[in-house]
Amino acid sequence: MEALAKADFLEKGERKAKPLVLYRPTAKTGLISWLTTVDHKRIGFLYGITGLFFFIFGGLEALMIRIQLAVPNNTFLTSAQYSEMFTMHGTTMIFLVVMPIGAAFFNFIMPLQIGARDVAFPRLNAFSFWTFLVGAIIVNLGWFMKDGAPDAGWFGYAPLTTRTFSPTHAIDMWVMGLQLLGVASIAAALNFIVTIINLRAPGMTMMRLPVFTWMTLFTSFLIILSFPAITIALVEIMMDRLFGTNFFEVSNGGLPILWQHLFWVFGHPEVYILILPAMGIISEILPTFSRKPLFGYPIVVFSGASIGFLGFGVWSHHMFTTGMGTTATAAFALMTMAIAVPTGVKIFNWIGTLWGGHLAMRTPMMFAIGFLWMFMIGGLSGIMHSAAPADAQQHGSYFVVAHFHYVLIGGSLFALFAGIHYWFPLMFGRKVSEFWGKMSFWLVFIGFNVTFFPMHFLGLQGMPRRTFTYDGNMGWAEGNMIATVGAFILAVGVATYFSTMVYTYYKGERTTKDPWDGRTLEWSLPNPPPEYNFQVIPTVHARDGWWWAKGHRDEIAKEEAEHKKDDDAHGGIHMPFQSIYPFFASCGILVAAIGIAVIDPANTHDYPGFWGPKIAVTILGGAIMFVSVVLWSLEGADGYHIHLNDDGSIKGEEGHGYGSH
Amino acid sequence: MSTAAATIDHHNDPSTSTGIPNKKLLMWAFLASDCMFFGCLISTHLIYRLHPPPGTPNARDVFSIELTSFSTFILLMSSLMMALAVNAIQKGNLRSLRWSLLTTIFFGCIFLGCQVYEFRNFVFEKHLTITNSILGTTFFTLTGTHGLHVLIGVIWLSGMLIYSFTGRLTEKQAIDVESMGLYWHFVDIVWIVIFTAVYLLEYI
Numbered sequence: 031m032e033a034l035a036k037a038d039f040l041e042k043g044e045r046k047a048k049p050l051v052l053y054r055p056t057a058k059t060g061l062i063s064w065l066t067t068v069d070h071k072r073i074g075f076l077y078g079i080t081g082l083f084f085f086i087f088g089g090l091e092a093l094m095i096r097i098q099l100a101v102p103n104n105t106f107l108t109s110a111q112y113s114e115m116f117t118m119h120g121t122t123m124i125f126l127v128v129m130p131i132g133a134a135f136f137n138f139i140m141p142l143q144i145g146a147r148d149v150a151f152p153r154l155n156a157f158s159f160w161t162f163l164v165g166a167i168i169v170n171l172g173w174f175m176k177d178g179a180p181d182a183g184w185f186g187y188a189p190l191t192t193r194t195f196s197p198t199h200a201i202d203m204w205v206m207g208l209q210l211l212g213v214a215s216i217a218a219a220l221n222f223i224v225t226i227i228n229l230r231a232p233g234m235t236m237m238r239l240p241v242f243t244w245m246t247l248f249t250s251f252l253i254i255l256s257f258p259a260i261t262i263a264l265v266e267i268m269m270d271r272l273f274g275t276n277f278f279e280v281s282n283g284g285l286p287i288l289w290q291h292l293f294w295v296f297g298h299p300e301v302y303i304l305i306l307p308a309m310g311i312i313s314e315i316l317p318t319f320s321r322k323p324l325f326g327y328p329i330v331v332f333s334g335a336s337i338g339f340l341g342f343g344v345w346s347h348h349m350f351t352t353g354m355g356t357t358a359t360a361a362f363a364l365m366t367m368a369i370a371v372p373t374g375v376k377i378f379n380w381i382g383t384l385w386g387g388h389l390a391m392r393t394p395m396m397f398a399i400g401f402l403w404m405f406m407i408g409g410l411s412g413i414m415h416s417a418a419p420a421d422a423q424q425h426g427s428y429f430v431v432a433h434f435h436y437v438l439i440g441g442s443l444f445a446l447f448a449g450i451h452y453w454f455p456l457m458f459g460r461k462v463s464e465f466w467g468k469m470s471f472w473l474v475f476i477g478f479n480v481t482f483f484p485m486h487f488l489g490l491q492g493m494p495r496r497t498f499t500y501d502g503n504m505g506w507a508e509g510n511m512i513a514t515v516g517a518f519i520l521a522v523g524v525a526t527y528f529s530t531m532v533y534t535y536y537k538g539e540r541t542t543k544d545p546w547d548g549r550t551l552e553w554s555l556p557n558p559p560p561e562y563n564f565q566v567i568p569t570v571h572a573r574d575g576w577w578w579a580k581g582h583r584d585e586i587a588k589e590e591a592e593h594k595k596d597d598d599a600h601g602g603i604h605m606p607f608q609s610i611y612p613f614f615a616s617c618g619i620l621v622a623a624i625g626i627a628v629i630d631p632a633n634t635h636d637y638p639g640f641w642g643p644k645i646a647v648t649i650l651g652g653a654i655m656f657v658s659v660v661l662w663s664l665e666g667a668d669g670y671h672i673h674l675n676d677d678g679s680i681k682g683e684e685g686h687g688y689g690s691h
Numbered sequence: 692m693s694t695a696a697a698t699i700d701h702h703n704d705p706s707t708s709t710g711i712p713n714k715k716l717l718m719w720a721f722l723a724s725d726c727m728f729f730g731c732l733i734s735t736h737l738i739y740r741l742h743p744p745p746g747t748p749n750a751r752d753v754f755s756i757e758l759t760s761f762s763t764f765i766l767l768m769s770s771l772m773m774a775l776a777v778n779a780i781q782k783g784n785l786r787s788l789r790w791s792l793l794t795t796i797f798f799g800c801i802f803l804g805c806q807v808y809e810f811r812n813f814v815f816e817k818h819l820t821i822t823n824s825i826l827g828t829t830f831f832t833l834t835g836t837h838g839l840h841v842l843i844g845v846i847w848l849s850g851m852l853i854y855s856f857t858g859r860l861t862e863k864q865a866i867d868v869e870s871m872g873l874y875w876h877f878v879d880i881v882w883i884v885i886f887t888a889v890y891l892l893e894y895i
Contacts, residue, residue: 150713216724224716228707254720258727266735266832275821275828277735283744283825292731660850 052665054607058561066608068152069561073159074137075457078450080163081130082528087170088122091115093521096481100514102502112498113181118170120184121204124304125211126166128438131446132307133162133215136222136246139453142552142559143240145231145568145575150224152606153662158218160616161210168623169207172200175628180204183496185297186267188278188289193271199628202271205264206627210619212257212264219250226250231551233570237331240550241324244331245310248338249303255342256299263292272626287352294345302341305405305437306334308445309376312398315452316380318546319395320387323574326379333372333379340369350421359418366416373409377402392546393467397448400475404440408433411486429489435482447474447527454531455545459557460538466530473523480516484509549574556678562603565678566590594674602671611662615655622651718870722877729881732836733888736829740892747824750893753817755809762805763886766841769798770879777872783862785855792852795875799845806838830889837885840878847871 057063067073094115098107107115141149149155172179177198182191191201226239226247239247266277267289276282278289317324324330346354346362354362380402389395411433415421424430455461488509493500500506544553551568552559554576569589572578579586597603625648673681707713740750776791810831813819821831851871854860860867 151717220717220720220724223720224713228709228711228713228716230708234708254724255727258724259731262728262731262735265836269821269828269832273821275832276825277828277832281744282828283739283742283747284828285739285742288735288738292735295731663850 051661054665054668055610056608063608065613066156066610068148068156068606068608068612070137070141070149070152070155071457071559071561071563073155074134074139076159077130077137077162078134080166081127081134084122084126084130084166085524088119088127089521089524091119091122093517095119096514096517098498099500099510101511102504102507103499105499107498109498110178110181113183113496114172114179116496117180117183117204121169121180121208123438124184124300125208126169128304128442128446129211129215130162131450132249132304132442133158133218135242135307135311135446135449135453136218136249138457139552140222140243140246141225141229142555142563143243143550144226144229144234145551145564145570146225146229147563147567147603148606149221150229151221153609153612153667154217154221156609157612157615158214158221160613161217161619162214164616164620164623165207165210165214167207167620168203168210168627171207171628172203175199177203185293186289187293188267188270188286189280191267191271191289192278199630202268202627205268205271206623209261209264209268210623212261213619215253216257219253222246222250223254231564231567231570234575235570237328238570238573238575241313241327241330241334242307242310242550245306245313245334248334249306252299252303252306252338252341256296256303258296259292260296263289263296266292268626272631287349290349290352291345294348295342297348298345299338299341301437302337304442306337308401308405308442309334311445311449311452312380312401314550315394315398315448316383317574318452318548319390319392319398320384321390322383322387323549323577324379325382325385327573330376330379333375336372337369340365340372344369347416347418347421350418351425363416363418367413370409370413370416377406377409393462393464393471394448394452394546396468396471397444397451400471401441401444401448404436404444404478408436408438408440411436424489426495427489428485428493428495431495432482432485432489435478435485439478439482444474447471450531452546453552454534455541456552456555456557456559458535458538459540460534461541461545462530462534462538466526466533470523470527470530473526474520475523477516477518477520477523481513481520482516484512484516488513544576549577551575554579560678562605562672562674565674566594566597569593598673602673604669604671606667606669607665609662609665611658611665615658615662618651618653618655618658620651621654622648625649625651712866714866714870715873718873722873725877725881729837729884732829732833733884736833736889739825739829743825747826748817748819750826750830753813753819753826754890754893755812756890756894758805758809759886759890762802762809763882765798765805766802766879766882769795769802770876772798773872773875777865777869780860780865780868781862785860788860788868789852789855792848792855796845796848796852799841799848803838803841803845806834806841810835833885833889837878837882840881844871844875844878847874 055062055066057066064072064076067076094107095112098104098112098115137149137155141147169180177200180186180200180203182196182201182204186201186204189195191205226243230239266275269275270277270279270284276284278284278286280286313324313330343365344362346358347366350359350362384399411429415424415430415433451462451467488506491505491509493504493506493509500510541557543556546553551570554568555563568575568579569586571582625644625646629644629647631642631644670683672683675681707716709716772791772795776788776795779785779787779791813827813830819827819830821827848871851860851868
């Protein structure tokens with residue numbers, strides 16, 4: 031590392047070859063190193079930190095909602111503030127918490143699991159993160175403005191979101207922010223698809239991929255195929271709002287139901303985008319702590335594929351009460367029941383993995399088994415919704431709220447918590463205390479159930495969603511009070527969890543390599559993993575590659591020594607240069623997004639034609655982005671080579687000048 | 692995928708598990724995604740076409756099928772030139788590459804010019820605007836989005852043409868031209884779908 035940390039830019043000798051703007055930054059520490067990083071592990075870390083930061087926001091919004099609903103006729107929040115709270119709670123938790131924390135694992139873990147040194151397009155990966163951050167900023171900008179935060183629900187149903195009913199910029203920011211989050215997600219997903227298909231280590235055939243990597247691949251396909259639907263829906267609402275088109279203008283032939291269809295064509299695959307990574311994490315943790323290979327690996331993989339495939343054919347079960355007609359309703363009801371089958375198959379495979387295993391009840395395992403149980407409850411109430419007549423009763427009630435929190439907290443979040451615990455030693459070289467880990471698990475588990483189980487009853491008693499208060503004689507007071515108490519227990523649990531993590535990051539017990547006696551390739555690395563990941567690209571001989579290697583140390587050592595010699599012979603380990611342009615491109619997007627979504631349209635009396643601050647800022651942002659992208663492509667995908675000592679420290683490094691190829 | 696090959700060029704051509712270059716795979720995956728973008732817009736147009744409110748202009752009175760057929764033909768011919776450009780760079784023939792790229796750009800510009808003319812004609816002569824009817828809304832949004840794709844393609848092609856004069860574009864970078872070509876062909880194919888679903892459908 032010493033050799034690289036000298037200067038932010040290349041040596042003088044190399045400067046001659048190219049103009050100033052194309053020098054590649056080489057800082058390895060400090061702010062510049064983070065802004066220009068292309069290292070998948072650092073980008074994963076950035077995703078994780080950002081996700082956890084917004085988790086605090088989303089959590090506080092949830093607590094406000096629960097305080098407001100604790101007692102009948104409460105006046106803690108106004109109805110307008112309440113609408114902002116539930117809109118931003120949903121938007122934040124889905125797009126700014128579960129997706130980025132999932133992306134953090136995709137980035138950090140997936141390349142390590144397939145034996146790669148980075149993702150296929152490292153700079154595109156950085157661009158994905160920065161654009162995600164810009165989207166997150168735009169969505170949340172309303173809190174600091176007089177227009178207020180978005181308040182039309184996370185689903186943003188037209189025509190509520192049209193200018194007639196939501197005249198302020200709050201919805202513009204929501205629309206623009208979601209567009210950018212879509213761009214970021216699609217760019218990241220394309221990168222992961224290419225990485226998994228093309229950057230596998232020798233011997234890592236598709237049917238040897240760890241299940242988490244498989245789920246990353248399926249999730250990425252879901253993202254690239256479903257996000258366009260919401261992007262187009264958002265384009266249409268944006269056109270309506272900015273240019274007065276008629277997509278959702280009923281008086282001119284627009285059909286607001288189209289929004290619902292486009293939104294849920296995206297929205298239902300999105301549910302699987304949130305849960306498939308969780309299923310992947312669980313499929314890694316259960317075998318490790320059961321000391322058994324995953325039961326029925328091919329079936330688990332193909333179930334994941336069928337869930338992803340069927341996920342595109344069930345969207346209208348969100349719309350059973352819109353009067354689609356009996357044929358469509360029956361078809362979507364059948365598809366929805368069908369999709370429960372592969373999900374159930376997975377549950378049975380996980381139980382089969384546990385069966386007869388030597389269970390080590392460590393904290394990640396506690397969260398994983400909690401997931402299994404809670405996700406099953408959420409899944410069962412989900413099947414209840416698939417029957418259209420039953421759904422007509424439950425639609426828009428707290429029963430639905432209970433259902434999707436069981437799948438999103440009991441499912442996604444429990445798995446992400448399990449994953450953070452599981453991979454923490456690998457990421458930071460320290461281990462979380464078992465006492466505090468288990469304490470946080472029980473607090474979260476109890477708090478979660480106390481909060482959301484009563485909501486099943488509230489829903490069946492007729493309490494509607496998104497209502498900011500209720501009357502005392504409706505019979506909902508006790509259930510709501512219990513839920514609010516539960517929410518605070520959950521908050522204490524989450525606070526315990528993260529305090530433990532922060533403490534462990536600084537003061538936790540140091541661990542050795544492979545503390546859990548893992549099965550997949552990431553555990554073959556020292557912790558934290560070096561920038562180049564693998565000293566020698568591993569050769570994979572079996573499905574659980576690292577597990578196999580542990581039983582065949584001599585063969586592996588011999589093989590690696592040979593490959594290391596070959597590596598050195600043809601130039602050493604290739605590392606990509608860092609780049610500032612993904613960050614600049616995202617900055618341009620931020621400026622353009624502010625122009626489009628935040629600034630008032632020009633008053634034609636003050637400015638000639640359509641020129642005004644709005645257009646000027648938008649064009650400025652677009653220009654910054656365009657120039658950045660041009661420079662990005664001109665600087666090229668070159669890099670440098672490093673040579674290692676036997677202990678993994680860097681022996682030497684050759685900077686590859688510009689135009690060497 | 693042997694690590695022993697001494698001539699691996701890590702920067703431009705990492706040896707991949709499947710043998711398919713990364714950039715090509717990226718472009719194919721992106722085009723799959725782009726299919727969904729256009730799919731949603733075309734569906735929107737087709738659905739709204741079925742429910743025109745009273746007073747919506749008749750599409751047949753507005754469209755000029757002769758002009759659009761001509762620009763469609765030109766766009767298809769540009770695909771031929773694009774294919775020749777890819778062929779040229781794969782053989783390292785820069786001179787042929789430049790001529791082919793220039794012709795592709797020229798044809799792309801003709802298409803864009805026809806579209807600008809068509810839009811102006813519709814707005815000022817036929818009084819079909821983006822706001823005054825649902826037909827205008829879906830028509831201009833859909834064909835405008837396609838036009839934007841063509842524009843991006845023309846800018847990309849022009850950038851590549853300029854880059855070919857720096858001397859850094861050789862047959863080793865053929866994949867850069869090839870993935871650009873994939874994009875260009877895709878934009879043409881989408882136009883065939885749009886031409887059928889938006890224009891020809893009105894004449895059945």
